[in-house]
Amino acid sequence: MLIISLLSHLQHCLKRYQTRKALASVSTQQMEDMGLSHEKCQAELSKASIIGFVSDLTRTKEKGETL
Template sequence: MLIISLFVHIQQCVVRFRSRKRLARLTTHELSDVGISSECRNKEVAQATLYGFTQDVLSKVKK
C-alpha cells in the first residue's frame, strides 16, 4: 500500500508540475477569468522547475 500511495503522490506532483507550466502561458485576461492574480501566478510558476518538483515529491515523503 505504501508504494501505491507513493506512486499516486508522484503522479499528482506531475500533474501539478504540468499545470504550473501551462499557467505561465496564460494571459492577464485568462488569469482574471480563472481568478488568479499575477503575483500568485508568479509564485506558482517559480515552482515549475525540477527543484520545485523534487520539493513537492519530498513533502509527502517527509511526513
C-alpha cells in the same frame, strides 16, 4: 499499499508540475477569470522547475491542508 500511495503521490506531483508549466502560456484575462493575481501566478511559475517538483515530492501534508 505503500507503493501504490507513493506512485499516486508521484502522479499528483507530476500533474501539478505540468499545470504550472502550462500556466506560463495563460493570458492576463484568463488569469483574472481563474481568480489569480499576477503575484500569485508568478509565485506558482517559480515553482515550475525541477527544484519545485522535488520540493512537492518531499513535502508532507499538514492536517487540514490540501496540496
